[in-house]
């Protein structure tokens with residue numbers, strides 16, 4: 337049964353009902369103590385206009401397609417009207433930003449609308465990003481601009497179709513308002529079009545939600561929030577107890593390890609892995625200055641704010657996630673009253689587990705059925721090879737299936753397309769590439785892996801279409817001129833990121849030269 341009026345959505349708002357609310361009702365920036373959230377209405381906007389809707393996400397909410405075009409849809413998902421059952425609130429959290437404790441942060445430009453229960457009894461929290469100020473907005477406006485909203489909308493859906501755990505995006509709506517942004521932090525603010533994305537996830541709980549109560553020594557609220565999270569987001573673990581707290585931390589470690597392995601597999605660099613941007617459900621959350629690897633480079637980060645330190649660079653993501661989990665562990669020590677079990681879990685279920693998952697992922701990328709002892713050297717030598725000259729990671733792995741490894745004298749020409757500079761592909765490089773491919777071939781032969789099996793496994797692991805930074809920028813350039821067709825095209829392309837289609841060749845192309853230094857394509861700031 338599909339719903340064709342938003343007032344028919346079925347809400348059960350556990351977060352606001354079961355957790356303590358901020359008693360102050362004024363929408364002013366402040367420290368919010370002894371509360372998990374503040375009730376706050378979205379700021380009304382002048383002229384809402386729906387730009388795009390992800391029908392797969394509408395399906396999760398049982399929404400019928402017929403309402404996407406309606407005026408009411410735009411009004412509700414721009415925050416101008418609360419549909420029946422919606423309750424608007426911003427939550428309180430803290431976090432470590434770039435390694436430093438930052439105190440209270442909170443939903444500064446996100447306003448939750450409540451929890452939809454669909455016909456399968458699944459819970460989906462709706463959240464508007466960019467719907468105006470809340471008590472957590474600090475010195476900012478609570479708004480979001482079109483370019484960053486396009487990036488969040490397309491990438492979160494692309495990630496889902498790539499098989500990466502992520503928050504989802506239902507809609508992208510223009511507000512008809514102008515928002516002032518200094519994109520390069522160089523004293524040249526410009527008016528940009530305002531936009532709102534409606535994000536959807538089972539919950540938006542972050543590591544920082546637990547950290548803030550621990551930092552304030554509010555252990556009652558810490559316990560209440562942990563218990564609530566276990567009951568609502570992890571009901572399979574059973575009723576909260578000390579043992580269940582440890583099971584819960586184990587589960588968070590496992591899910592985080594899986595998420596990061598996926599990021600490394602597809603070449604996604606989050607850019608701002610602060611603890612407030614880490615989902616307790618192991619979902620990719622908060623798409624800001626993220627980027628996609630073009631040439632494989634463990635040291636690359638798209639975030640200009642982090643260019644110097646490179647704290648969140650590609651090759652560091654696994655270690656940083658471990659550091660973030662350690663901060664979560666610190667926050668819940670008061671509930672467990674021992675440190676050792678948390679350390680053991682972190683080591684086993686994050687650090688070691690990550691290593692195993694990473695090896696399995698690399699084996700899949702190369703088409704092996706399992707990991708063997710000698711494979712580690714093969715993997716690390718490949719990583720060195722990929723970095724030796726500028727090599728497009730996505731293209732390299734797809735083209736590797738086109739090198740016929742059953743032939744004693746395999747033809748490597750399909751790989752040529754993966755390089756950014758043919759000059760770099762010198763004799764020394766060619767020699768090490770040949771040696772690596774020979775070892776790869778021996779490994780395939782020893783395991784009797786057929787070419788068909790190899791290619792099937794590889795093409796199910798290595799996407800051909802990913803939201804390359806320049807593709808998004810082209811869609812943004814057009815959208816800023818009022819042409820939204822490329823947003824719809826990208827949404828369609830990324831629905832099937834593993835299936836090669838001849839008519840979509842241009843979406844698999846490597847970064848063109850013009851995009852190398854262009855803002856938005858290779859360098860992104862946090863201004864959004």
Ligand code: AMP
Nearest residue numbers: 441442443444445473476477478479622
């Ligand atoms: P982020 O780095 O985007 O994850 O944001 C860090 C913190 O800043 C969070 O508490 C956000 O809610 C807040 N924030 C980011 N942008 C804005 C904005 N334009 N207005 C208000 N708060 C913001």
Ligand code: MG
Nearest residue numbers: 612613621622
């Ligand atoms: Mg954030």
